[in-house]
Amino acid sequence: MHFPAHGSLIPPDFWPRRTGLINVFVLITSGLFAAIAVEAARAGRTRLVRWCLVAAALLGLVFLGFKAAEYLREFALGYGIESGTFFTLYYLITGFHALHVIGGILVLALVGVWPTLINVETGAAFWHMVDLVWLIVFPVVYLVR
Amino acid sequence: MNGAILRLVKAWAVMGGLTAAAVFAGKAHGGARPDAMLMVVLMGLTFAKAAVLAHHYLDLRHAAGWNSAMRGSIAALLIVLLGLALVAG
Numbered sequence: 001m002h003f004p005a006h007g008s009l010i011p012p013d014f015w016p017r018r019t020g021l022i023n024v025f026v027l028i029t030s031g032l033f034a035a036i037a038v039e040a041a042r043a044g045r046t047r048l049v050r051w052c053l054v055a056a057a058l059l060g061l062v063f064l065g066f067k068a069a070e071y072l073r074e075f076a077l078g079y080g081i082e083s084g085t086f087f088t089l090y091y092l093i094t095g096f097h098a099l100h101v102i103g104g105i106l107v108l109a110l111v112g113v114w115p116t117l118i119n120v121e122t123g124a125a126f127w128h129m130v131d132l133v134w135l136i137v138f139p140v141v142y143l144v145r
Numbered sequence: 146m147n148g149a150i151l152r153l154v155k156a157w158a159v160m161g162g163l164t165a166a167a168v169f170a171g172k173a174h175g176g177a178r179p180d181a182m183l184m185v186v187l188m189g190l191t192f193a194k195a196a197v198l199a200h201h202y203l204d205l206r207h208a209a210g211w212n213s214a215m216r217g218s219i220a221a222l223l224i225v226l227l228g229l230a231l232v233a234g
């Protein structure tokens with residue numbers, strides 16, 4: 001197994017591209033449900049709005065599950081936040097993103113309770129920005145090597 | 146509303162295809178260090194994905210100014226990331 005030099009920005013050989021890739025599809029699918037919720041809110045279909053928001057939030061939880069599994073695997077292999085420049089940046093970037101995913105899930109839950117058009121549009125916009133950030137993080141963290 | 150959902154599903158498919166293309170580019174490269182061509186391809190594909198998301202999911206297609214500002218901001222960020230990755234590599 002290749003261990004990166006302390007100052008290296010290159011990830012180790014085992015780097016789990018698959019988890020990052022799965023999470024791209026999880027988040028863009030979640031974003032699809034959030035966008036459909038907005039269209040449903042415009043059409044006045046409150047029941048559909050709520051189901052779409054539930055689906056979006058559940059996929060957010062799936063994202064966090066994959067992220068937690070990835071962290072646990074790296075901890076088990078001995079890679080922590082102080083294991084080199086790459087891992088410091090990796091944990092900071094993905095950790096702060098995960099916190100925003102948690103915040104987004106809470107926002108979607110609140111919007112589901114009060115699904116007015118302006119609430120749904122605002123909550124979905126926050127969720128899409130979380131999605132957008134992951135689209136940019138994915139190639140930088142998982143594909144460049 | 147069905148037309149809107151179909152449009153969003155098409156946008157999802159385009160983003161999925163661009164993601165698959167990015168993974169293919171990364172695997173095809175397979176080098177120990179990133180090179181300029183790989184970085185340009187990855188950042189280009191990422192920009193295209195982000196632009197689709199802003200246009201359809203964020204619905205900025207109805208706000209040309211915001212759409213342009215969003216694309217410009219994303220492009221600027223990706224250019225900075227590209228430069229940093231090349232310097233670091």
